[in-house]
Amino acid sequence: MMVNTYLVFNGNCKDAFQFYENALGGKILFMMTHGESPMADKTAPEWKDKIMHATLQTPGGLVMGSDNPQGRATKPAGFSVSVTVKDAAEGERIFKALSDGGQAHMAYQKTFWSPGFGMCVDKFDVPWMVNTEAPAQA
Incomplete structure (x- = not known):
């Protein structure tokens, strides 16, 4: 699936x-x-x-x-499009690109679960989360 x-x-x-x-x-x-x-x-x-x-x-x-040909597309609510990458630098690049002209809600930064995570709404009003996978632990 x-x-x-x-x-x-x-x-x-x-x-x-x-x-x-x-x-x-x-x-x-x-x-x-x-x-x-x-x-x-x-x-x-x-x-x-x-x-x-x-x-x-x-x-x-x-x-x-x-x-939407009826012009009835509504502002997205209740979800975010999530992007997961393996490399923090690539995550930061994507976050900066998506937030350009939009609004960062949580700056891309290291968190307790990820080497890089950020949330933004792009200039088309689409909400995004960009997350970097944590390194595998032995």
């Missing part, structure tokens, strides 16, 4: 996925606008350039998303 994150945006999915591609070191595998879809003739003109579906491959899984 694989559990993936699906994010919904109010018209800025393309910008968000380009941002995440850089921040997470991933690659956009698929991105289709409403205007490129088989339903293009039924799409309102102002939504033809909005994203119907996008898939980003990251080193650890997939992030998928779209723009």
Whole structure:
């Protein structure tokens, strides 16, 4: 089984996925606008350039998303997208990239469970936790 994150945006999915591609070191595998879809003739003109579906491959899984054609995407609440890395320097790089233009809620720092952990909300209002795995103990 694989559990993936699906994010919904109010018209800025393309910008968000380009941002995440850089921040997470991933690659956009698929991105289709409403205007490129088989339903293009039924799409309102102002939504033809909005994203119907996008898939980003990251080193650890997939992030998928779209723009909500009804413009009803709500501000995320009750969850965070969690990224776990093996190296504290890579965790710090990802945290800095994700929090750029957003807000850090807990600075990336050493904790009792991790060599590096931080929480932020990115400039697209998506909450993130970046955690570095603790070294294996013998």
